[in-house]
Amino acid sequence: xxxxxxxxxxxxxxxxxxxxxxxxxxxxxxxxxxxxxxxxxxxxxxxxxxxxxxxxxxxxxxxxxxxxxxxxxxxxxxxxxxxxxxxxxxxxxxxxxxxxxxxxxxxxxxxxxxxxxxxxxxxxxxxxxxxxxxxxxxxxxxxxxxxxxxxxxxxxxxxxxxxxxxxxxxxxxxxxxxxxxxxxxxxxxxxxxxxxxxxxxxxxxxxxxxxxxxxxxxxxxxxxxxxxxxxxxxxxxxxxxxxxxxxxxxxxxxxxxxxxxxxxxxxxxxxxxxxxxxxxxxxxxxxxxxxxxxxxxxxxxxxxxxxxxxxxxxxxxxxxxxxxxxxxxxxxxx
Ligand SMILES: Cc1ncc(COP(=O)(O)O)c(C=O)c1O
Numbered sequence: 001x002x003x004x005x006x007x008x009x010x011x012x013x014x015x016x017x018x019x020x021x022x023x024x025x026x027x028x029x030x031x032x033x034x035x036x037x038x039x040x041x042x043x044x045x046x047x048x049x050x051x052x053x054x055x056x057x058x059x060x061x062x063x064x065x066x067x068x069x070x071x072x073x074x075x076x077x078x079x080x081x082x083x084x085x086x087x088x089x090x091x092x093x094x095x096x097x098x099x100x101x102x103x104x105x106x107x108x109x110x111x112x113x114x115x116x117x118x119x120x121x122x123x124x125x126x127x128x129x130x131x132x133x134x135x136x137x138x139x140x141x142x143x144x145x146x147x148x149x150x151x152x153x154x155x156x157x158x159x160x161x162x163x164x165x166x167x168x169x170x171x172x173x174x175x176x177x178x179x180x181x182x183x184x185x186x187x188x189x190x191x192x193x194x195x196x197x198x199x200x201x202x203x204x205x206x207x208x209x210x211x212x213x214x215x216x217x218x219x220x221x222x223x224x225x226x227x228x229x230x231x232x233x234x235x236x237x238x239x240x241x242x243x244x245x246x247x248x249x250x251x252x253x254x255x256x257x258x259x260x261x262x263x264x265x266x267x268x269x270x271x272x273x274x275x276x277x278x279x280x281x282x283x284x285x286x287x288x289x290x291x292x293x294x295x296x297x298x299x300x301x302x303x304x305x306x307x308x309x310x311x312x313x314x315x316x317x318x319x320x321x322x323x324x325x326x327x328x329x330x331x332x333x334x
Contacts, residue, residue: 002174002177004209004211004212005177005208005209005246007170007244007245007246008173008174011060011167011170012063012064012066013059013060013063014058014062014063014066014090014094015059016046016047016048016055016058016062016090016093017046017048017055017056017059018045018048019046019047019174019178020178020181020182021041021043021045021046021175021178022041022045023039023040023041023179023182023316024039024040024042025037025038025039026038026039026280026283026317028283028284029279029280029283029284029286032279033301033304033305034311035304035309035311035312036304036309036310036311036312036314036315037312037314037315038300038315038317039183039314039315039316039317040316040318040319041178041179041182041316041317041318041319042319043175043318043319043321044319044320044321044322046321048086048090049085049089049090049121050086050121050321050323050324051321051323052086052323053082053175053202053318053320054082054083054087054162054163055086055090056171056175056205057164057167057171057201057205058086058087058090058163058171059171060167060170061157061163061165061167061168062090062091062096064157065096065157066094068157070096070155071096071097071156072096072099072155072156073087073091073096073097073098073156073157073158073159074098074099074100074101074142074146074149074156074157074158074159075087075099075100075101075158075159075161075163076100076101076103076138076139076141076160076161077100077101077102077103077138077162078102078103078104078105078106078266078267079102079103079104079105079106079113079114079118079119080106080113080117080118080267080291080324080325080328081100081118081161082289082292082322082324082325083161083162083163084100084102084122085122087100087159088100088122088125089125092127097128097154098125098126098127098128099127099128099130099149100127100128100129100130101130101132101138101141101142101145102119102131102138103131103132103136103138104131104133104134105134105138105267106266106267106268107134107265107268108268109267110328110330110331112327112330113328113329116328117324117326117327118324118325120324130145139160139161142158143158146158160199161199162199162200162201163199163201164199164200164201164202164204165201166236166239166240166244168201169200169202169204169205169208169236169237169240170205170240170244171201171205172204172205172206172208173205173206173209174205175206175318176193176206176207176208176209176217177209177210178209179206179209179210179215179316180209180210180212180213180215183213183314183316184213189215189314190313190316191216191309191310191313191314192215192216192217192218192309192315193206193210193216193217193218193316193317193318194217194299194300194303194316194317194318195217195218195296195317195318195320196219196221196292196293196295196296196299196320197220197222197229197233197257197296198221198222198223200236201236202219202318202320203233203255203257204233204236204237204240206318207233207237207253207255208237208246208250211250216254216256217253218256218258218299218303219233219255219256219257219258220258220261220295220296220298220299221257221258221259221261222261222262222291222292222295222296223262223265223266224257224259224262225259226257226258226259229257230256230257233255233257234255237250237251237253237255238251258303260299260302261273261295261296261302263295266291267290269290269329270295270298272295272298272299272301272302273290273295273298273332274294274332274333275298276288276294276297276301277290277294277297277333278333279297279301280297286319287323287326288319288322289321289322289323289325290322290326290329290332291322291325291329292321292322293319293320293321293322296317296320297317300317
């Protein structure tokens with residue numbers, strides 16, 4: 001039951017996530033960085049289909065797809081999209097067909113990038129994978145294929161990249177509510193919740209789920225500039241509040257993005273990402289991923305080094321998953 005967002009209890013939902021996921025302290029990492037107290041929300045442990053943040057969105061997106069009578073879902077992402085892997089797995093579990101439009105948009109990747117990791121898992125589910133070159137607009141290609149399938153008699157539910165429609169975003173509010181409840185129960189008042197932000201749904205969901213507690217959220221971008229990301233998060237927040245008829249005051253949530261950790265570009269390794277992935281593994285046995293959480297955690301490390309949090313402050317990092325991608329970036333850690 002959600003007291004602050006009762007709409008969550010009214011929407012159709014398919015159970016996928018093994019939740020609530022744990023909130024854990026990272027004391028050795030806190031010591032190594034000289035404070036604050038760092039906690040991690042283990043959304044890499046959402047369970048279904050190797051875990052990660054998309055499971056929470058997909059519970060509601062798949063609920064909507066089944067309600068619409070869909071026999072097919074289609075979505076879009078990069079070749080190593082985690083969202084694609086979880087969508088393909090959810091479709092398999094529900095007996096739906098799945099088409100993934102995968103843009104080959106990250107330059108200079110290895111043979112493994114095009115064969116293993118998430119892409120291998122996609123194919124194991126039986127999803128139809130259509131890899132398109134970088135210059136093709138993936139969203140447009142997805143709409144074109146969806147129309148083609150409809151003309152062939154299929155009932156298609158289109159899931160935007162990252163699952164970041166209003167319904168998908170709202171699904172992530174559940175994680176925000178869990179963080180609010182878990183920190184309160186542990187007597188912790190976080191100065192910030194920090195996470196990697198891409199297609200915006202995770203940030204919008206966290207903002208909605210944490211709004212009642214007043215805990216601030218910082219999204220570390222993996223692709224876009226601060227201004228661009230903040231504008232997109234605000235736009236999705238407003239759409240979500242309007243379309244799902246939430247309290248209009250929620251449109252005023254403070255949106256903050258930090259764009260200093262993208263490195264050379266989306267999906268391209270950076271020294272900060274490599275340091276973050278190594279530190280989390282060495283200090284805590286915690287495995288981050290190279291595309292999202294590694295860069296998000298690099299952002300948290302830098303913000304700690306800049307003295308933005310006091311030693312006795314608490315901060316929560318949301319581990320949004322992505323482990324399958326680590327295995328196709330082995331050369332970044334050579
Ligand atoms: C592992 C991981 N973390 C974070 C994100 C970012 O979430 P969002 O796209 O909702 O901003 C993604 C998106 O694909 C992801 O796969």
